[in-house]
Amino acid sequence: MQLICINCPKGCEMTVERGADGAVKVTGHTCPRGEAYAIAELTNPTRMVTGLVRVAGTRRPLPVKTRTAIPKGKIAEVTNLLANTTVLPPKKIGDLVIENACDTGVDVIATAMCAV
Ligand code: SF4
Missing domain, CATH: 3.10.530.10 (CPE0013-like)
Incomplete structure:
Protein backbone atom coordinates (compact mmCIF):
# COMPACT_ATOMS: atom_id res chain seq x y z
CA MET A 1 0.00 0.00 0.00
CA GLN A 2 1.28 3.47 -0.95
CA LEU A 3 0.59 6.36 1.37
CA ILE A 4 1.76 9.83 2.23
CA CYS A 5 2.63 10.54 5.82
CA ILE A 6 0.43 13.25 7.32
CA ASN A 7 2.40 13.77 10.53
CA CYS A 8 4.43 16.74 9.30
CA PRO A 9 4.66 19.02 6.26
CA LYS A 10 7.45 16.98 4.69
CA GLY A 11 4.85 14.45 3.51
CA CYS A 12 7.10 11.43 2.97
CA GLU A 13 5.81 8.98 0.37
CA MET A 14 5.84 5.56 1.95
CA THR A 15 5.12 1.97 1.06
CA VAL A 16 3.84 -0.45 3.66
CA GLU A 17 3.28 -4.14 3.06
CA ARG A 18 2.99 -7.40 4.91
CA GLY A 19 5.59 -9.96 3.98
CA ALA A 20 4.99 -13.69 3.54
CA ASP A 21 6.10 -14.17 7.12
CA GLY A 22 3.39 -11.75 8.30
CA ALA A 23 5.86 -9.05 9.28
CA VAL A 24 4.96 -5.48 8.31
CA LYS A 25 7.64 -3.65 6.31
CA VAL A 26 7.69 0.10 5.78
CA THR A 27 9.89 1.99 3.33
CA GLY A 28 10.12 5.67 2.41
CA HIS A 29 9.70 7.08 5.91
CA THR A 30 12.21 9.51 7.32
CA CYS A 31 11.44 9.10 11.02
CA PRO A 32 9.78 6.69 13.46
CA ARG A 33 6.52 8.64 13.47
CA GLY A 34 6.04 7.86 9.81
CA GLU A 35 6.75 4.19 10.32
CA ALA A 36 4.24 4.01 13.18
CA TYR A 37 1.63 5.81 11.08
CA ALA A 38 2.16 3.45 8.13
CA ILE A 39 1.86 0.36 10.31
CA ALA A 40 -1.32 1.69 11.91
CA GLU A 41 -2.81 2.48 8.48
CA LEU A 42 -2.21 -1.11 7.38
CA THR A 43 -3.22 -2.90 10.57
CA ASN A 44 -5.82 -0.66 12.26
CA PRO A 45 -6.58 2.58 10.43
CA THR A 46 -8.29 5.19 12.60
CA ARG A 47 -9.77 8.63 12.07
CA MET A 48 -11.15 11.46 14.14
CA VAL A 49 -14.85 12.04 13.53
S1 SF4 B 1 7.94 10.19 8.05
FE1 SF4 B 1 8.57 11.68 9.60
S2 SF4 B 1 9.59 13.28 8.38
FE2 SF4 B 1 8.36 12.09 6.94
S3 SF4 B 1 6.39 13.18 6.82
FE3 SF4 B 1 6.20 11.59 8.40
S4 SF4 B 1 6.66 12.65 10.31
FE4 SF4 B 1 7.44 13.91 8.64
Whole structure:
Protein backbone atom coordinates (compact mmCIF):
# COMPACT_ATOMS: atom_id res chain seq x y z
CA MET A 1 0.00 0.00 0.00
CA GLN A 2 1.28 3.47 -0.95
CA LEU A 3 0.59 6.36 1.37
CA ILE A 4 1.76 9.83 2.23
CA CYS A 5 2.63 10.54 5.82
CA ILE A 6 0.43 13.25 7.32
CA ASN A 7 2.40 13.77 10.53
CA CYS A 8 4.43 16.74 9.30
CA PRO A 9 4.66 19.02 6.26
CA LYS A 10 7.45 16.98 4.69
CA GLY A 11 4.85 14.45 3.51
CA CYS A 12 7.10 11.43 2.97
CA GLU A 13 5.81 8.98 0.37
CA MET A 14 5.84 5.56 1.95
CA THR A 15 5.12 1.97 1.06
CA VAL A 16 3.84 -0.45 3.66
CA GLU A 17 3.28 -4.14 3.06
CA ARG A 18 2.99 -7.40 4.91
CA GLY A 19 5.59 -9.96 3.98
CA ALA A 20 4.99 -13.69 3.54
CA ASP A 21 6.10 -14.17 7.12
CA GLY A 22 3.39 -11.75 8.30
CA ALA A 23 5.86 -9.05 9.28
CA VAL A 24 4.96 -5.48 8.31
CA LYS A 25 7.64 -3.65 6.31
CA VAL A 26 7.69 0.10 5.78
CA THR A 27 9.89 1.99 3.33
CA GLY A 28 10.12 5.67 2.41
CA HIS A 29 9.70 7.08 5.91
CA THR A 30 12.21 9.51 7.32
CA CYS A 31 11.44 9.10 11.02
CA PRO A 32 9.78 6.69 13.46
CA ARG A 33 6.52 8.64 13.47
CA GLY A 34 6.04 7.86 9.81
CA GLU A 35 6.75 4.19 10.32
CA ALA A 36 4.24 4.01 13.18
CA TYR A 37 1.63 5.81 11.08
CA ALA A 38 2.16 3.45 8.13
CA ILE A 39 1.86 0.36 10.31
CA ALA A 40 -1.32 1.69 11.91
CA GLU A 41 -2.81 2.48 8.48
CA LEU A 42 -2.21 -1.11 7.38
CA THR A 43 -3.22 -2.90 10.57
CA ASN A 44 -5.82 -0.66 12.26
CA PRO A 45 -6.58 2.58 10.43
CA THR A 46 -8.29 5.19 12.60
CA ARG A 47 -9.77 8.63 12.07
CA MET A 48 -11.15 11.46 14.14
CA VAL A 49 -14.85 12.04 13.53
CA THR A 50 -16.45 15.46 13.67
CA GLY A 51 -20.09 16.32 13.21
CA LEU A 52 -23.14 18.08 14.55
CA VAL A 53 -25.84 17.01 16.99
CA ARG A 54 -29.23 18.57 17.58
CA VAL A 55 -29.80 20.76 20.60
CA ALA A 56 -33.20 20.64 22.25
CA GLY A 57 -35.09 23.91 22.01
CA THR A 58 -33.04 25.48 19.20
CA ARG A 59 -32.39 24.97 15.51
CA ARG A 60 -28.68 25.71 15.96
CA PRO A 61 -26.74 22.40 16.14
CA LEU A 62 -23.77 21.73 18.42
CA PRO A 63 -20.42 20.85 16.80
CA VAL A 64 -18.85 17.74 18.30
CA LYS A 65 -15.90 15.42 17.76
CA THR A 66 -14.60 12.12 18.99
CA ARG A 67 -12.11 12.57 21.83
CA THR A 68 -9.57 10.44 19.94
CA ALA A 69 -9.46 8.65 16.61
CA ILE A 70 -11.76 5.65 16.14
CA PRO A 71 -11.43 2.63 13.82
CA LYS A 72 -12.36 3.53 10.23
CA GLY A 73 -14.89 0.70 10.18
CA LYS A 74 -16.92 2.45 12.90
CA ILE A 75 -17.13 5.87 11.22
CA ALA A 76 -20.49 5.32 9.52
CA GLU A 77 -22.02 3.95 12.71
CA VAL A 78 -20.79 6.89 14.79
CA THR A 79 -21.89 9.40 12.14
CA ASN A 80 -25.33 7.82 12.19
CA LEU A 81 -25.42 8.06 15.97
CA LEU A 82 -24.58 11.78 15.79
CA ALA A 83 -27.38 12.33 13.29
CA ASN A 84 -29.83 10.77 15.74
CA THR A 85 -28.61 12.48 18.91
CA THR A 86 -30.24 15.44 20.63
CA VAL A 87 -28.57 17.03 23.64
CA LEU A 88 -29.89 19.27 26.35
CA PRO A 89 -28.23 22.67 26.76
CA PRO A 90 -26.13 24.09 28.26
CA LYS A 91 -22.90 22.55 26.94
CA LYS A 92 -19.42 23.98 26.97
CA ILE A 93 -16.32 22.99 25.01
CA GLY A 94 -15.07 19.58 26.15
CA ASP A 95 -18.35 18.47 27.74
CA LEU A 96 -19.29 14.84 27.28
CA VAL A 97 -21.98 14.41 24.62
CA ILE A 98 -21.92 10.63 24.03
CA GLU A 99 -20.06 8.17 26.23
CA ASN A 100 -18.33 5.22 24.54
CA ALA A 101 -19.81 5.96 21.11
CA CYS A 102 -20.87 2.72 19.38
CA ASP A 103 -18.67 0.65 21.73
CA THR A 104 -15.50 2.20 20.37
CA GLY A 105 -14.35 3.08 23.86
CA VAL A 106 -14.15 6.70 22.68
CA ASP A 107 -16.39 9.52 23.90
CA VAL A 108 -17.89 12.26 21.75
CA ILE A 109 -17.36 15.73 23.18
CA ALA A 110 -18.61 19.23 22.44
CA THR A 111 -16.33 21.53 20.45
CA ALA A 112 -18.41 24.66 20.97
CA MET A 113 -20.77 26.10 23.53
CA CYS A 114 -24.53 26.11 23.54
CA ALA A 115 -26.70 27.94 26.04
CA VAL A 116 -30.17 27.35 27.39
S1 SF4 B 1 7.94 10.19 8.05
FE1 SF4 B 1 8.57 11.68 9.60
S2 SF4 B 1 9.59 13.28 8.38
FE2 SF4 B 1 8.36 12.09 6.94
S3 SF4 B 1 6.39 13.18 6.82
FE3 SF4 B 1 6.20 11.59 8.40
S4 SF4 B 1 6.66 12.65 10.31
FE4 SF4 B 1 7.44 13.91 8.64
